[in-house]
Amino acid sequence: MDVSRQHALDSDGILAIAREVITAAQSANNDRPSSKALLGIAIRLAGSWKSNVTLVKYHPDQDSVRAILNDCSVILRCMIDALFQMRWIADGPNDPDEMGRLYLEFQPVENYKLMNNVLSHDDALSKRMAKSPLRAEGEARIRADYDKVKRNYPKSNGKGVRTHWYPGTLVDLANDLCASEEYTYFVRANNSSVHTGPRAVFQGPPLNARQVEFLCESILMRGLGLIAKHDELVLSDWTTKVIDILSVWPPTLE
Secondary structure: OOOOOOOOOOHHHHHHHHHHHHHHHHHHOOOOHHHHHHHHHHHHHHHHHHHHHHHHHOOOOOOOOHHHHHHHHHHHHHHHHHHHHHHHHHHOOOOHHHHHHHHHOOHHHHHHHHHHHHHOOOOHHHHHHHOOOOHHHHHHHHHHHHHHHHHHOEOOOOOOEOOOOOOOOHHHHHHHOOOHHHHHHHHHHHHHHHOOOHHHHHOOOOOOHHHHHHHHHHHHHHHHHHHHHHOOOOOOHHHHHHHHHHOOOOOOOO
16 A cells, blocks of 8 residues: 555554554553653644544534634644654753653642642632642642652742743744744644634634644654654554654645
8 A cells, every 4th residue: 555645544544553653662661751751742642633533534514624623723733732842852952861751750840730729719619629638638748749849840030930841931842943833833823723712713724624634643643753763663664654754744735
């Protein structure tokens, strides 16, 4: 079977490739922080790809998917966010394992910030959590975990803990990766869809069903290619060939 950029595999073929790569990475049981982080994000990428494919596949009017394009675009935006983080870990300017560790150990920071945010409000949920008999134990554990890692995530001015596991913002990450074009195309162009802005509501993303599928395939394959290269995974010739073809950026859209 010949694979071209214009005539990619169907969703079952893409799913088989994703499963082969992820299974190989899991079987390798690599305990490097970078490998663990990349595997977790790759699984998320595959799930996002599947969500978008499902939206398009089961839309009642295959000739017009305008009604779901905003949701598809939101998922696309999440996927490029994930890919940027994978690239920053695997191919960024810093040690991959150090970046992987920062990614993995940021979870206590997220837990601590969420806890403080919830408890800072004067609403029914906050009051219920504040009165919970489990609060003291849970709060102490979350704070202790946070205290162990917070020093690793300083803001640029040295005051407080930063918002993301990586320094700066996503646009900073994109610029460092020489991916400003992708940031504009996937992030800025789809922000209106994320926030239900008037452009998204009344104009919608300029995509058709095939473009949605192909862009998702391309991002997924680039992520799978990153972990395959990083972990030196042994894959079938077919899977390697398809990843090489579909992960070239920018893709050619029909």
